[in-house]
Amino acid sequence: xxxxxxxxxxxxxxxxxxxxxxxxxxxxxxxxxxxxxxxxxxxxxxxxxxxxxxxxxxxxxxxxxxxxxxxxxxxxxxxxxxxxxxxxxxxxxxxxxxxxxxxxxxxxxxxxxxxxxxxxxxxxxxxxxxxxxxxxxxxxxxxxxxxxxxxxxxxxxxxxxxxxxxxxxxxxxxxxxxxxxxxxxxxxxxxxxxxxxxxxxxxxxxxxxxxxxxxxxxxxxxxxxxxxxxxxxxxxxxxxxxxxxxxxxxxxxxxxxxxxxxxxxxxxxxxxxxxxxxxxxxxxxxxxxxxxxxxxxxxxxxxxxxxxxxxxxxxxxxxxxxxxxxxxxxxxxxxxxxxxxxxxxxxxxxxxxxxxxxxxxxxxxxxxxxxxxxxxxxxxxxxxxxxxxxxxxxxxxxxxxxxxxxxxxxxxxxxxxxxxxxxxxxxxx
Amino acid sequence: xxxxxxxxxxxxxxxxxxxxxxxxxxxxxxxxxxxxxxxxxxxxxxxxxxxxxxxxxxxxxxxxxxxxxxxxxxxxxxxxxxxxxxxxxxxxxxxxxxxxxxxxxxxxxxxxxxxxxxxxxxxxxxxxxxxxxxxxxxxxxxxxxxxxxxxxxxxxxxx
Ligand SMILES: Cc1cc2nc3c(=O)[nH]c(=O)nc-3n(C[C@H](O)[C@H](O)[C@H](O)COP(=O)(O)O)c2cc1C
Ligand code: SF4
Ligand code: FES
Numbered sequence: 390x391x392x393x394x395x396x397x398x399x400x401x402x403x404x405x406x407x408x409x410x411x412x413x414x415x416x417x418x419x420x421x422x423x424x425x426x427x428x429x430x431x432x433x434x435x436x437x438x439x440x441x442x443x444x445x446x447x448x449x450x451x452x453x454x455x456x457x458x459x460x461x462x463x464x465x466x467x468x469x470x471x472x473x474x475x476x477x478x479x480x481x482x483x484x485x486x487x488x489x490x491x492x493x494x495x496x497x498x499x500x501x502x503x504x505x506x507x508x509x510x511x512x513x514x515x516x517x518x519x520x521x522x523x524x525x526x527x528x529x530x531x532x533x534x535x536x537x538x539x540x541x542x543x544x545x546x547x548x549x550x551x552x553x554x555x556x557x558x559x560x561x562x563x564x565x566x567x568x569x570x571x572x573x574x575x576x577x578x579x580x581x582x583x584x585x586x587x588x589x590x591x592x593x594x595x596x597x598x599x600x601x602x603x604x605x606x607x608x609x610x611x612x613x614x615x616x617x618x619x620x621x622x623x624x625x626x627x628x629x630x631x632x633x634x635x636x637x638x639x640x641x642x643x644x645x646x647x648x649x650x651x652x653x654x655x656x657x658x659x660x661x662x663x664x665x666x667x668x669x670x671x672x673x674x675x676x677x678x679x680x681x682x683x684x685x686x687x688x689x690x691x692x693x694x695x696x697x698x699x700x701x702x703x704x705x706x707x708x709x710x711x712x713x714x715x716x717x718x719x720x721x722x723x724x725x726x727x728x729x730x731x732x733x734x735x736x737x738x739x740x741x742x743x744x745x746x747x748x749x750x751x752x753x754x755x756x757x758x759x760x761x762x763x764x765x766x767x768x769x770x771x772x773x774x775x776x777x778x779x780x781x782x783x784x785x786x787x788x789x790x791x792x793x794x795x796x797x798x799x800x801x802x803x804x805x806x807x808x809x810x811x812x813x814x815x816x817x818x
Numbered sequence: 819x820x821x822x823x824x825x826x827x828x829x830x831x832x833x834x835x836x837x838x839x840x841x842x843x844x845x846x847x848x849x850x851x852x853x854x855x856x857x858x859x860x861x862x863x864x865x866x867x868x869x870x871x872x873x874x875x876x877x878x879x880x881x882x883x884x885x886x887x888x889x890x891x892x893x894x895x896x897x898x899x900x901x902x903x904x905x906x907x908x909x910x911x912x913x914x915x916x917x918x919x920x921x922x923x924x925x926x927x928x929x930x931x932x933x934x935x936x937x938x939x940x941x942x943x944x945x946x947x948x949x950x951x952x953x954x955x956x957x958x959x960x961x962x963x964x965x966x967x968x969x970x971x972x973x974x975x976x977x
Contacts, residue, residue, distance in 0.1 A: 479945060479946060479948075480946070481907035481908045481950070482908060483946070483948065484949055486948075487948040487949070518948070519854070519891050520947055520948070520957060522960040522961075523962075555842075557850075558850075558854070559850060560850050560853070560889035561889050561890035561891040561945075562890060563945060574850065578846070578881075579885055580888060636951065638909040638951050639913075640912070640913070644951035644952070645951050646951060680907070680908055710950075712908055712909055712950070715912075723911075726906075726908050730946075734945065
């Protein structure tokens with residue numbers, strides 16, 4: 390494949406046979422040209438500015454401006470700075486970073502080297518989820534290739550910039566994906582999040598300024614540098630710039646993952662790419678961006694996948710990975726499954742989250758078992774506020790409340806049927 | 819199961835751990851990697867291994883224990899020759915992960931979390947394995963099995 394497919398920069402090397410792009414493959418489609426531009430033509434501050442102007446926003450869930458984040462790192466001090474790629478992908482329903490790393494590992498490596506150059510970090514870590522064995526092997530191989538060709542290590546492309554990349558693998562715990570918990574994990578401590586401020590940008594790994602970026606975010610960077618800001622901006626259809634990986638899982642005809650412009654209507658992803666619902670199933674709702682986003686309904690299908698637009702509809706773009714709820718799955722049981730995940734993965738540091746999630750589960754289980762009372766629904770609503778934004782050290786608890794609060798709003802009848810009209814108990818999921 | 823006499827970490831283990839230590843400004847940082855290296859050789863982390871490792875990394879055993887017990891993939895109890903993780907997160911749950919785990923356990927005559935009588939298999943739940951477009955999903959040791967059904971499951975035991 391040549392450089393032709395320029396509306397899909399992130400996946401242009403991805404092949405249907407799932408083989409991975411070697412260094413030669415990667416170079417043949419413009420690989421490492423972005424790094425060349427950055428290092429040989431631009432100052433670190435200019436690289437930050439390019440990424441800021443391009444309008445790239447974090448793909449790890451929160452959508453923070455990437456260039457802006459980099460520009461907040463103190464650059465004048467002589468201290469070490471660290472760059473980290475967040476490759477801990479564990480948000481249920483999310484399978485995008487795995488594909489990027491397994492099939493085009495150099496893209497992440499190039500993005501990470503450019504990011505390290507932009508903040509002048511001599512060391513960069515890839516914090517990779519322990520279960521991603523194939524990604525580990527391919528990244529290890531690609532790191533060797535990059536070192537051998539002089540893209541990584543000392544005097545990169547004959548410049549005086551040096552950076553080493555260290556691949557660190559985790560051992561399975563969702564909270565490690567939260568950036569300050571990740572810092573503790575990398576330091577060998579129990580991975581609980583840290584109180585903020587100070588923010589990692591100022592005091593992160595071993596107390597040094599540290600930037601954490603998602604894998605997909607970093608994969609955008611080489612293309613911005615190689616093809617320029619104007620080209621990049623042209624990729625988005627709405628207010629947001631660039632393309633994004635969108636995926637769909639659940640009872641649709643073609644569950645999968647596609648690179649599409651930001652601003653694409655959800656309906657287009659759902660119908661044209663995922664092929665709509667399987668025979669015999671109807672769409673009842675969906676989580677638009679992973680497990681910790683609010684449910685949306687079929688009436689929201691014309692909302693566009695754009696950070697502000699999805700927020701306006703009452704949810705979040707999150708990871709951009711849709712989880713589809715069909716009419717034969719009980720939304721109350723689905724929420725119970727989600728909350729069990731969050732309760733199990735809570736680090737237990739703050740009381741609302743540590744106690745509130747098990748309590749949520751007890752209430753949901755009682756309701757499903759036919760032992761619920763009407764007041765339980767008010768108690769659940771109370772919990773969504775108690776665990777909501779601002780009451781906990783990290784965003785795990787508020788994220789856990791998003792599917793619950795929206796289910797209470799949109800699927801109230803399903804909750805009430807268990808309580809009032811117990812006929813539902815005889816049905817199975 | 820008879821407990822083998824613990825004679826300290828092996829030369830190979832120590833060598834691999836030391837190679838990791840070189841990448842970090844602080845020995846304690848290799849805690850996870852070191853636990854994984856020891857587990858690779860011994861299948862699980864016994865109290866003896868934990869104490870020996872803590873000594874090598876210059877940290878208190880309690881600190882290493884706090885790290886070890888935090889992770890789903892570090893086993894503090896003996897496991898079978900092959901560990902089967904089944905995903906029980908949302909998409910897999912919708913598409914039948916309960917049936918998958920029941921089938922596994924029934925076949926092996928165990929409860930979830932247990933090891934089969936012949937010591938060959940342990941079945942554990944896992945969170946989303948990042949392959950939700952192919953739910954339900956299993957991870958057999960390092961290998962992902964996609965779009966799992968009864969036939970795929972039986973295939974595991976015929977290997
Ligand atoms: C509980 C929790 C888990 C998270 N897991 C991930 C993750 O697996 N991958 C990721 O990139 N970001 C994850 N995040 C978001 C990170 O904290 C951080 O915002 C992100 O890595 C920043 O990168 P970005 O700006 O490029 O998106 C998680 C956040 C929370 C609260
Ligand atoms: S919100 Fe939950 S996961 Fe986050 S710090 Fe508090 S207890 Fe830990
Ligand atoms: S929910 Fe099972 S692989 Fe994602």
